[in-house]
Structure formats: C-alpha cells, structure tokens
Amino acid sequence: MSHSSQPQNESRRQFLTGAAMTSVTLASGALLYTSAQAKNAADTVSDKVRWGLLIDANQCASGCSDCVDACSQINGLHSADPHSAASQQPQWIRKVTIKDKQTGKENSLPVMCQHCEHPPCVDVCPTTASFKRADGVVLVDRHLCIGCRYCMMACPYKARSFVHETLTDQKGHAPRGKGTVEACNLCTHLIDQEGGLPACVQACSQAGHNAMIFGDLNDPNSEIAQRLAAENSTALRPDLKLNPGVRYQGL
Amino acid sequence: MKRMTYSELDGKSRGFYALLAGLGAIIAIALGAAYYMEHHGHYVTGMNNQVVWGMPHVFAIFLIVAASGALNIASIGTVFKRKIYQPLGRLSGIFAIALLIGGLTVLVLDLGRPDRLIIAMTTYNFKSIFAWNIILYNGFIAVVAVYLWFMMERQMKKYYLYAGTLAFIWRLILTTGTGSIFGFLVARHAYDAAILAPMFIIMSFAFGLAAFILLLIPAYQWSNRALGDGVLLRLKSLLSLFIAAVFFFTVIYHLTNLYITQHHDYEHFILISGGVYTLLFWLGHIILGLLVPFALLYLPLGQTRQGMLITSGLVVLGGFAQLYVIIIGGQAFPIEVFPNKEIIATGFFDGAVGQYSPSLPEFLLGLGGVAVALVMTVLAARVLPFMPDSLADQYIDPHAK
Numbered sequence: 001m002s003h004s005s006q007p008q009n010e011s012r013r014q015f016l017t018g019a020a021m022t023s024v025t026l027a028s029g030a031l032l033y034t035s036a037q038a039k040n041a042a043d044t045v046s047d048k049v050r051w052g053l054l055i056d057a058n059q060c061a062s063g064c065s066d067c068v069d070a071c072s073q074i075n076g077l078h079s080a081d082p083h084s085a086a087s088q089q090p091q092w093i094r095k096v097t098i099k100d101k102q103t104g105k106e107n108s109l110p111v112m113c114q115h116c117e118h119p120p121c122v123d124v125c126p127t128t129a130s131f132k133r134a135d136g137v138v139l140v141d142r143h144l145c146i147g148c149r150y151c152m153m154a155c156p157y158k159a160r161s162f163v164h165e166t167l168t169d170q171k172g173h174a175p176r177g178k179g180t181v182e183a184c185n186l187c188t189h190l191i192d193q194e195g196g197l198p199a200c201v202q203a204c205s206q207a208g209h210n211a212m213i214f215g216d217l218n219d220p221n222s223e224i225a226q227r228l229a230a231e232n233s234t235a236l237r238p239d240l241k242l243n244p245g246v247r248y249q250g251l
Numbered sequence: 252m253k254r255m256t257y258s259e260l261d262g263k264s265r266g267f268y269a270l271l272a273g274l275g276a277i278i279a280i281a282l283g284a285a286y287y288m289e290h291h292g293h294y295v296t297g298m299n300n301q302v303v304w305g306m307p308h309v310f311a312i313f314l315i316v317a318a319s320g321a322l323n324i325a326s327i328g329t330v331f332k333r334k335i336y337q338p339l340g341r342l343s344g345i346f347a348i349a350l351l352i353g354g355l356t357v358l359v360l361d362l363g364r365p366d367r368l369i370i371a372m373t374t375y376n377f378k379s380i381f382a383w384n385i386i387l388y389n390g391f392i393a394v395v396a397v398y399l400w401f402m403m404e405r406q407m408k409k410y411y412l413y414a415g416t417l418a419f420i421w422r423l424i425l426t427t428g429t430g431s432i433f434g435f436l437v438a439r440h441a442y443d444a445a446i447l448a449p450m451f452i453i454m455s456f457a458f459g460l461a462a463f464i465l466l467l468i469p470a471y472q473w474s475n476r477a478l479g480d481g482v483l484l485r486l487k488s489l490l491s492l493f494i495a496a497v498f499f500f501t502v503i504y505h506l507t508n509l510y511i512t513q514h515h516d517y518e519h520f521i522l523i524s525g526g527v528y529t530l531l532f533w534l535g536h537i538i539l540g541l542l543v544p545f546a547l548l549y550l551p552l553g554q555t556r557q558g559m560l561i562t563s564g565l566v567v568l569g570g571f572a573q574l575y576v577i578i579i580g581g582q583a584f585p586i587e588v589f590p591n592k593e594i595i596a597t598g599f600f601d602g603a604v605g606q607y608s609p610s611l612p613e614f615l616l617g618l619g620g621v622a623v624a625l626v627m628t629v630l631a632a633r634v635l636p637f638m639p640d641s642l643a644d645q646y647i648d649p650h651a652k
Contacts, residue, residue: 065598068598083291083292083294084292084294085294085299087299087300087301087600087605087606088293088294088298089300091300091598091599094597094598094601095596095597095598096589096594096598096599096601097594097595097596097597098589098592098593098594098595099592099593100591100592100593101592106595108596111588111599120436120437120438123378123379124379124380124436125379125381126371126375126376126379126382126384126385127370127371127374127375127376127382128375128376144370144374145367146362146363146364146365146368146371147363147367148362148371148381149363152300153303153436153438153439153442153582154436154438156437156586157588158300158301158586158588158599158600158601160300161300162293162300162303163292163363164293164294165291165294166291166292177364178292178363179292179362179363179364180363180364181363236589237588237590240437240438
C-alpha cells in the first residue's frame with residue numbers, strides 16, 4: 001500500500017498547489033480589474049466639457065505677478081538653487097506688457113499654454129507624448145516624451161519648457177522630469193475636482209483683480225461662456241486658426 | 252577598356268590602424284560628452300528654452316542630408332545608367348548608410364531621454380513628420396543594404412535596377428522629410444516655407460558629393476590605388492552644377508520672403524542685422540560655401556586634386572554655415588506672439604533675439620557623428636570589396652556618358 005499511496009499523495013499535493021495558485025492569480029486579476037475600473041479616466045474627463053480661460057487685460061495689473069508666483073509654487077517649478085540659466089528655466093505662465101504700435105495703448109497680461117483645439121505641438125510630436133485630453137486640456141505624457149523638443153519648435157506661443165537639470169523635491173500632483181518637455185496643465189489636479197480652479201485664477205482673484213475667469217466653454221450657463229457671448233474677445237494669433245481655449249479681452 | 256575588379260582594403264599598415272585609433276578616440280570623447288550632457292542635463296549646453304536645437308542638430312542634419320546626397324553617385328550609375336559612375340556605386344552606397352547612422356547617433360544622443368529610443372521606434376504619431384522620418388531613416392538603411400547586395404552579388408544583378416530605383420526614390424522622399432521638419436512650422440517665420448523641402452534635396456546633392464570627394468581622394472591615395480582624372484573631372488563638373496543649384500534655391504527662398512511683407516523683419520535679421528547669423532550667411536554660406544568653390548572649379552587650381560579637396564571642403568563648411576543659419580538663426584529670430592505690438596516687459600524673452608553660443612560638448616558630440624560615419628565606411632571597406640582596385644583612366648571608358 002505504501003508504494004501506491006506515495007504517488008497519490010503527490011498528485012493530490014500538486015492539485016492543491018495548482019488550485020491555490022489559480023485562485024490567487026484569478027483573485028489578484030479581479031482585484032486589478034476592479035481598481036482599473038475605479039480609476040477610469042472617462043469618469044472624470046469628458047468631451048462634453050471644454051475647459052477655457054478668459055483673461056481680461058483691462059483688469060490685469062501691471063507689475064502684479066501673483067499668477068506666475070502661484071503657478072511656480074503649486075507646481076514646484078523653481079528650486080532655490082538652480083543650475084539652469086534664466087533662459088533655461090521653466091516657465092509655465094509669464095507676464096508680458098505690450099504697447100500697440102499705432103495707438104500707444106499699453107496692456108499687461110499673462111500668457112500660458114493656450115490649450116488649442118488644433119495644437120501644433122500635438123501634431124508634430126513623434127511619440128504621441130503631446131496629447132489633448134477629451135476636455136481640451138493639452139498635456140505632455142512624461143512617460144512617452146523622448147525630449148526631442150519638436151513641440152517647442154512648433155508652438156506659436158512659446159508656452160513650453162524643457163527641463164534642463166535634475167529635479168528634487170517635486171510635487172506629487174505635478175510630476176516632472178529632466179530631459180522632458182512641460183507646460184501649463186491648467187492645474188488638472190485641481191480642476192478635476194468638482195468646482196476646482198487653477199492656481200493662477202485663484203491667485204488673481206485673491207489679489208482682487210479678477211482678471212482671469214476659468215470655466216466650461218461648452219456650458220452656456222457658465223460665467224466664461226456668458227462673458228464671451230456678451231463681450232468682444234480675441235485669441236492670440238487668431239490668424240493661425242488654432243482655436244485656443246484661452247481668450248483675451250481688452251487687447 | 253579593362254574589366255573592373257573590386258577588393259577589400261588591405262588593412263595591415265600602421266597608417267590604417269592609426270586612422271582607426273584616431274577616429275575611435277574621437278568617438279570615445281563624443282560618448283563622454285554625450286554622457287556629460289545627459290548626466291547633468293542640458294543646462295551644461297548652450298541650448299535653452301528659446302533656442303531649443305543647437306550644434307548637435309546642425310551636425311546631425313548635415314550628416315543625414317549628406318547621406319542621401321552621397322547615394323546620388325550610385326543612383327546616377329544605376330537609374331540614369333551613366334557607366335562612368337557605376338564603379339563608384341558600392342562605395343557611394345556604404346558611405347550613404349554610414350553618414351546616416353553617424354547623423355542619427357548625434358540626433359539620438361542629444362535627446363532629453365535617449366534611453367527612451369524604443370518608444371520612438373514603437374509609438375508613432377503619423378501626423379508628425381518626425382515619426383515618418385524615423386521610418387524613412389530605418390527604411391533607407393534597409394533599402395540601400397539590399398541595393399548594395401544586388402549590386403555586388405552576380406546572381407541578384409538582374410534585380411539591381413529595381414533596387415537602385417527604389418533606393419533613389421526612397422532617398423528623395425527621405426530628404427523631403429528632413430526638409431519638411433523645417434518647412435511646415437507656422438509658428439516661425441523662417442520655417443513656414445514649403446520650398447525648404449526641395450531646397451534640402453538640392454543641398455543634399457552638393458553636400459553629399461563634396462563629402463564623397465573628400466572620402467574618395469584620400470582613400471585612393473592612402474590605399475595606393477590609382478584614381479584617374481577621368482572620374483575626378485566628371486565629379487568636378489557635377490559639383491559645380493550642384494553648387495549653382497543651391498545658390499539658385501537660396502536666392503528664390505529669400506526673394507520669396509522679401510516679397511511677403513510679413514517676413515521682412517526676418518529677412519532684415521538674416522541679411523543685415525543678425526550679427527553672427529548675417530556673417531555666417533554672407534561669408535560662410537554665400538561667399539566661402541558657394542561663390543569661391545564655384546569659381547575655383549573653373550580655375551586651374553580646381554582641376555588638381557588639392558584644388559578639388561579645397562573646393563569640397565569649402566562646400567562642406569558652407570553647408571554647415573547654411574544649416575547653422577537655418578536651424579539656429581531661424582530659432583534665434585523672435586516668435587511673434589503679438590503682431591503690431593511692442594514688447595515693454597516680459598518674463599520669458601518675448602520679442603528678444605534668442606541667445607545661443609555652442610558649448611564644447613555639443614561640438615564634440617557632433618564631431619563624434621562624423622567619426623562614426625568614417626569608421627563605419629573604413630571598416631566596411633576592410634571586410635567587403637567596396638572599392639574598385641583601380642579607377643585609372645584606362646579602366647574607365649572616356650566616352651561613356
């Protein structure tokens with residue numbers, strides 16, 4: 001008997017081991033499936049929405065850089081001790097003061113990624129790292145960006161920066177990386193929450209200027225859509241027909 | 252006319268090993284420079300967020316453009332059936348592959364993330380000319396390799412014309428693709444002209460032939476093989492034609508811009524007020540790169556080997572100057588975000604001419620690409636019979652077209 005029971009025990013052990021492993025594999029697979037379902041991007045990002053900004057240059061105060069400072073702070077853009085020269089440092093939003101050559105009228109205004117409907121940066125990107133989200137936000141996938149900088153050649157607004165040095169102390173919500181390209185992401189980590197506003201818009205409002213309005217261009221009841229319907233506005237370089245999500249008043 | 256025979260380089264002389272060692276040292280230094288730039292990040296280079304492509308791109312694009320041009324010698328022999336060019340076909344083909352790989356090496360090592368090359372090879376955005384170029388470059392290597400095989404293998408000789416024609420068409424598309432990198436960028440005044448694509452083809456004819464002459468004369472001298480005047484005089488005439496064609500396209504490109512009011516500021520920048528770019532345009536590209544070599548080719552000095560080496564060297568230097576003006580000068584000219592407005596203050600250099608001065612590592616990386624192309628050609632000629640034993644006049648039919 002002892003001769004025949006040995007193989008039987010062995011086969012039973014093999015069966016039990018196999019069954020255990022199968023159930024572990026299935027269970028973990030199911031677990032992964034569940035978590036993947038829970039984080040489905042389609043739940044939060046929809047093409048029914050088109051996020052946009054309206055910038056009122058009449059309200060924007062010359063000399064105020066609160067929007068730029070807020071952006072730098074919340075996204076951890078500038079280290080205390082950078083190696084990069086000024087022309088190499090990242091700039092997601094900048095203040096520009098312009099004067100009309102004919103009339104002499106001066107305006108101060110912030111410029112950032114204009115989140116075009118037809119973004120040239122997305123067209124030229126060889127690896128699809130530059131992409132437009134369903135809700136119109138133009139982003140860079142840092143896992144796909146090879147750092148070729150062709151998007152920076154193509155952007156008519158100088159909105160993109162290349163990371164020229166090793167980064168430390170990054171913000172968890174704004175991952176960045178040496179050797180990749182980055183730009184304003186409209187603070188997706190904030191606007192993906194119900195009622196969230198980009199940091200620049202919050203800072204402008206806190207400073208009392210209210211020169212920046214954020215909202216859904218597709219929602220006729222939103223403040224931005226109503227203002228755009230009632231008042232004149234323009235895009236930067238409208239001749240390029242890129243239909244940016246950022247519009248300007250008072251230029 | 253005697254039968255043409257080919258053989259490998261002997262490769263036993265001290266000079267041969269010294270050449271390989273010298274080129275190997277340049278490649279090692281270039282790899283060190285690339286590592287230095289990748290390790291620290293691009294802040295150690297002269298490139299910045301205004302001028303994003305620098306010296307490595309001038310070298311890379313020169314080598315890639317010259318690669319397609321170097322293949323012309325073979326194409327003229329195969330596709331246009333000019334017998335006098337046929338013995339040069341093998342060397343032309345392998346040199347073209349080597350130049351392309353040299354250029355791509357520089358381009359890849361300058362990427363922000365060269366470790367992600369596999370992404371560029373596997374994830375394509377087919378609306379991007381860059382993505383198409385990756386396919387065109389890889390395809391070029393494969394197509395020319397097959398072309399060389401059919402050229403060198405007697406059994407496959409019957410398909411040689413088809414392979415040669417495919418390679419010729421492929422190279423035309425490839426250079427169009429390279430020129431198109433700069434031809435379709437609406438954002439920048441220098442780069443929204445479709446003429447840049449055919450202009451790059453013409454440039455490739457001149458750069459590739461000049462590079463080929465710079466390879467051919469020393470290769471035959473150092474390997475003690477005969478190189479008759481018959482072949483050289485034919486190449487000389489061809490080079491003068493290509494120089495004239497580059498001049499023609501340059502004039503048309505700038506005349507077109509001068510006609511369009513919107514581009515007047517850019518033309519003023521390049522032709523008059525652009526400092527180093529204006530100097531490189533007139534002195535480097537036009538005078539030293541086109542007018543002087545063109546004149547030299549019709550003077551007695553131009554008929555000699557030294558004269559041809561000087562002429563070809565000037566065409567190459569002029570080509571670098573031309574690409575520097577197109578690539579760096581085109582980026583240095585400010586992007587016009589606000590037409591009809593004057594910039595009073597800016598946090599990001601709006602309206603200002605982009606500043607760029609090439610750093611040493613960038614230059615070394617570029618030189619490394621040249622060395623890669625030369626090492627590959629020399630090693631290939633060492634292991635396979637790419638070079639005719641003799642190009643003396645009695646081996647060449649003087650009446651051949």
